[in-house]
Amino acid sequence: MQARLCVYCQAEFTPNKYSPAQKICSNPPCQTRRHSESMKAWRERNPNYFKFDESKSVIWLETQRSRSKVWRTRNPEKVKGYRQSHLEEYRRYMKEYMRQYRERKKPSTPPSPENPVSQ
Numbered sequence: 001m002q003a004r005l006c007v008y009c010q011a012e013f014t015p016n017k018y019s020p021a022q023k024i025c026s027n028p029p030c031q032t033r034r035h036s037e038s039m040k041a042w043r044e045r046n047p048n049y050f051k052f053d054e055s056k057s058v059i060w061l062e063t064q065r066s067r068s069k070v071w072r073t074r075n076p077e078k079v080k081g082y083r084q085s086h087l088e089e090y091r092r093y094m095k096e097y098m099r100q101y102r103e104r105k106k107p108s109t110p111p112s113p114e115n116p117v118s119q
């Protein structure tokens, strides 16, 4: 194996026998630089990688939605059971929601004996 000069620091080094095409010496600063430049080069070669990843996540979301839809159609009893067990909660929530809704719609007249707050 012939010694050669590192393209970064110009130091003489002997290439690793498993990577004879090695152009960079094994000094840590040169290895760090090699790594960051290879990542940069990779990003330049793959400009759509991150865009692709976004579209993949949309597909993933769609898959999750359709899976949960399939689950609901296959398990109607479980869905019914869930609704049943949360019915009281839901009713209370709606009652409170409607109360607040009516409160907002009410004209802002302060309560008085002539105009009592109806509950």
Ligand SMILES: [Zn+2]
Pocket (backbone or CB within 6 Å): 006, 007, 008, 009, 010, 011, 024, 025, 026, 027, 030
């Ligand atoms: Zn070097």
